[in-house]
Structures are given as structure tokens and as C-alpha cells.
Amino acid sequence: MPYGTIRKQMIPLQAEFEDMDDETRVQYEGFRPGMYVRLEIPALPCEFVTNFDPHYPIILGGLGASEGNIGYLQMRLKKHRWYNRILKTRDPLILSLGWRRFQTMPLYHIEDHNGRHRLLKYTPEHMHCGASIWGPITPQGTGFLAVQSVAGTQANFRIAATGVVLDLDKSVTIVKKLKLTGYPYKIFKNTCFIQGMFNTVLEVAKFEGASIRTVSGLKGQIKKALRTPPGAFRATFEDRALMSDIVFLRSWYPVSVPQLYNPVTSLLMPVGQKDAWTGMRTVGQLKHDLGIKNKPNKDSLYKPVVRQKRHFNPLHIPKTLQKALPFKSKPKNQEAKGKTPLDLRRPAVIREPHERKVAALLTALGTVYNHKNKKAQAEQHMKHKDFLKQKEKEEVVKQKRLKEERKKIYRAMGQKEKKKLKSSLKGASKDN
Template structure:
């Protein structure tokens, strides 16, 4: 009914049909790249209008990348000048189908002169997409034994600890460990074993992967069903809705950046017992002086420069600096002269080599002629003797 009521003959309409396989919906895995002329980067779960096949629809893509372990890791934003993967809910199409995406289709809310936000190609249709994001859980030891420690503030219940039994953990100082068993009291605390003894100031970290599920959102662009066909508005960003309704952005105290003040750690000095010190060899013995209770002569006396002496020292210092500057200049000039001299010597050496080569050529040419003449005379004499005989 809206199509007939809001029909505008100035807009051309192409009528087509869809195959039976094209009526199905599901999750699509695509390879996508932000257009290099688009000014802003794209964010995960932000609404994007895609022109895919015969359809134009709004969806919420989740951008991912595959690491070396064939794991689909979540990306918060699209990378610069390179492709990434994306998963979204929409109509199923054949693989290798290309598409393009825009942020908005209305002429009022344009995000710059260039509207194409992204381009890509459909890779495969997969409903079982496993997308994960990195999650770091942090805990602190409150009781430390030899290689065992009790950790707090990492989990909130014994059930969570049971899920991660046997998981490998690591401290900031690099000591590896393993989660063993949850404690009965207090809730969420657990026992863990480590390679070495922990310090009370250590921080224990558990690296995990948290599954992310793409949202089933499909909003077709129904611009032909409204009167103002050029200003169709679909799902808006949270910031745009807040700006339109003058709602302030809520502030999370945990997300605000605060100045970190760390206390300087003071380590106790090494104390070796006297019994061990007595048995040490001479080279390894600790030579320590006793603390002096009285001030020495050097500590007592105060050397204060007088007026004339101060002037004399300042004058000597200036003279010394001038002398050092002159010496630097002399060294620089000398090095330049040495470079020129080395160049001349290299040229003379080259000329000398060339002359030696010419002399050798002349000598060997003369020797060759003499040998040829001697050989020809010997052969002539032999031929004459034969004829006489």
C-alpha cells in the first residue's frame, strides 16, 4: 500500500525475481576492506548499509582476523589499507559475490564527499562461526608457601574456578603456574602451584578467550515506501541518538584514566652470616668497613673559594676551553689535508702501475720477436743442409 501511495514516476524501478535458494537467511563470512577515500574507520557492531546482490539492507558486521592458530579473533576497528574478515546476518548469496557498503543513504546526514565506506567479497556461508576475543583475568596472592600460593580477586565463585581447573597461569615476573582447586572459603579464591616461590607483590595473569556471537539484525532499506525517498534513516549510532535527544554520555569510573602512583621498592641488603664468611676463600671474602661515628678531617673542613681565586679559576677554565676548541679545529684541518694527500698518492700509485704495465708489454713484445727470428733462422739452416745432402 505504501509503495502505491508514495509512488514517484521520477524514480526508475527495476522489477526482478529471486531464486528459491536466495530466500534463506543466515550468517555470511566475507572479506572486507575500508575504502581508502572514506575518512573514518569502521567499528564492530556499528550499523552498515550493504548493497549485496538485488538487496540493500542494514546489518551489524563483526570484524575479525585469523591468527597463526586458525582462530578468528575479534577486531574492534577495521585495519588501515588492508583486508580483514567480517561476519554478519543477511540473505544467503553465492560465494565470490561482491558488495559495497555505506554508512548512510540520506543526503542530509552525509559523512563527507565520498560515501562508499567499504568494499568486499563473500567467501563462504557458515552458520557455526566461532569468534573469540582476548580476555585477561588478574589475581593477587595473599598466602605464599614454597611453590604453592592462594590467589584472590580473579574469580567470583567456585563454579568459575572449576571451569578453569588445570589452566596455565603466569606472573608478571615470568613464573609459570597452574590452577589446582577452589577453596571452600572465601568464595572465588583458589590454590595454584608455580615453578618457583612467589613474592607477595607479584601479579598473577590468566589469558583466556571469550566467545563473541554476531547479532541477528537485518533491516532492509525501504526508501521507496516513504514519501521523502532521499532521506531514509535506518538504525542510528548510539552517539547520534544521544546527540539528537541531548542525553549526556554516561561516565564509567573504571574506564577513566587515572595517574598511577607506584611505590619505590626497597630491597634488603645481602647479609652473609659470620660463620660462612670465615670459611670463604680470600678472593670471595666480603671486605666491609665499619661505619664511622665521628666525622673525618675531609668531612669537617669546608673549602670556600675566595674572590681572586674564583676569578683565576674561571680565567683558566675559559683559556682551556679556547685551547680545546683550537685543537679540535687543527685536528679537522689536518684530517682534511691527510685525505687530499692520500688521494694524490693513490693517483701516483695508479700512474706507476700503468707505466709498469706498458714496460712489461714492450719487454715481452721484444722477447717474442727475438724468439720468432731465432726459430725461423734455425729452420732455414736445416732446410739448406738437407738440399746440399
């Protein structure tokens, strides 16, 4: 509405209320611009009055009836592009949300494609993420900004993050990845007994039917808990597992949002110290102030790899398979190296002169017999070869004779068929 129109409307109102006193006039048209107003605020901290500084501006605002409660807030947050660090989960952050400034510990998370809200250790660099906090109930769609600290004047001051309130309940369950490991202590074909992953039978019962895997890539499933030792269970795999395998279970563990709501009480501090409010410090600031250095994780340090020598059982080849092997691949019954051969371990026999002659004669006779036997076998082999050649020739002649006979038979059958065809043709011509 133009300013001139508003002024024209105000002229009759001013003329109407001109003769009334201010108290009566306020009841009709309210407080006019430029009037002094006195406010009475109950239950105000005494430090506010004691340390009041008239040079420090104070803004008064009002809250709805439901905005005085504290609860869980789901927010969408993004790290500011000019802030030079990423924000860490569980690090205290100061939010300016609605009429309030307070410090809280947000949990950052991101929604996966399957609807799971996965906990993030740090905020993404150039992307929005979810944040869950414990704070005052604020209407949905309310924007906010976050800073890391409000103490002192900083030359490189930057806003840490900005975002908006999405939801006001605890419907979002934030989970983080949990990896449990165990070791087999008994193996029966595809069944395996595993220990070290759980501590009680109740823990095993919660994970019955869960999928597990070994480092070598075998997939398996948790079946049932064992009585002893506590926490051990029976599992089945798609193939036989090894005693050197490490079995691990991937699961998701729900994370609770820290219930920290710390209002910024800088107005209650003495004059000249209103910008010295620090609140809760981050873990990094505490370590810096106390001179504590991060100790490296022992599992992350490089160290020489010491592997135990593996002892394999000797190869056992079944007798049925040994028969099919070639001679060079068959296992030889050789004595172990360094041992005395079996013939040298027998007692020595010293023969008499007569026994020597008899043994020499028997050896000579055996040699002659073997020679004759070999000669007879060779002659028999040659005769058999000649016999096979003769048999082959006879077979060729026999096949040739059978072929000629078959030709004669087929020729006679063909002539008979021709005669039958001619006679049938003649009978058909006579009928016509």
C-alpha cells in the first residue's frame, strides 16, 4: 500500500484519539512507534542484572507454547564452503537456531540407497548430510547457522555450517558398521566350531542365521551356540574351512544421540568479558591445551611379518589310482636316506666250497634256461606276427568275395523288381 494512502487513513484516526490520554489510547490502537515500553521479566538470573551493560544490545523475542520443550531434532546440514576444516561427529558445535544460541553435539549421517542412515565420522566436503541433535523443539523449515567458537575476535572467523530443521522426533535410527572376528578351533568337513567372536550364549542367539565370511572368501552362516566355551558357536560353510582362516561378521550397531543442550550464557558474564564464553571444548582443543599427543594404534604400525612354517601331511595315493599311473609317477618303496639297505641288514652267510660250486652250477643253468626261454618267446612272437599277417590277407579275400556275392544278390533283386513293374504297367494298360 502506498505511503500516501496510509497517511490519509491515519489522519482521521489521529483526530479521533487526539483528546484521549495515552493509557486509554493504547488500549484501542496499541503502542505507537516511538513510545517507551516497560517490560517485566520474571525468573531472570541475578547475573544478568549485576553484569548489565547498556552498550551491549539486547534483542527480545517470543516463543510459542510448544517451543519450550527439549527433544530430538533431525536436520539437513552442509559445511560452509569458506570454512577451512571439516566438522567431526560428537564435536561440540554452537548453533543459532530461532531465538536461541546453544551448544550441542551433533551426529552426522547419510542415507544409503536402502534407507539405512549410516553414521559419518566427518561431514562431506561439498555435499549435504543429515544431523541429529538434542535441543529445543523448533518448527520445521527453520534455518540455522553453526559456529565452532564465539570467544574473542578472530581474524579468520568463518561460519562453520548452515542448514534447516527437517523433523522433530526420534524416528531416524543412526547405525555404524561393526565387524566381529573369530577363529575356528574344530573343523568337520563343511561344519566348523568358531570361538572368539562372542562372549555369551545370548549374544550368539541374537545373531543366529547371520551371514559370515572367511578371509579366503568362503561364505557361511551361524547355526547355533555351543555350551562350552562360552560364546562359541557352530557354523556351516560352502566348502571346508582351514584352521588358519579368520572368520568375520559384518553387522550394524545403533548409535544414540548425546543429550547435550548447553545455552550460550554470554549475557550473564561481567562487562568486558561477554565475548569470552567458551563452553565445552573439542577433543582436539583439550589435547592441545593439556599437551597430549596422539599415540599411534599398535595395529596400524608396520612391523616385520613372521609367518609360521606350515606342515602338510604326506601325499596319500589310493591303490586303485596307483595302478592307472605311469611307472615314473608311481610311488617307489625306497628306504629313507641315511638308513642301511634291507639286504645289508641281513646276517652274512659264508658258503662252503662244495656249496659254492652247486650255486655256480645252478646260476649257469638258470642263465641258459632264461636264454632259451627268451629265444623261444621271440620265435613265438615272430610266428604270431606271421599268423596275423596271413589272417589279414584271408580277411581281405573274404571281404572281396562277400562283396561280389552281395552284388549278385542285389542285381537279381533289381531284375525281379523290374519284371514286377512291367507286369503291373501291362495290366493297367489293358484295363484302360
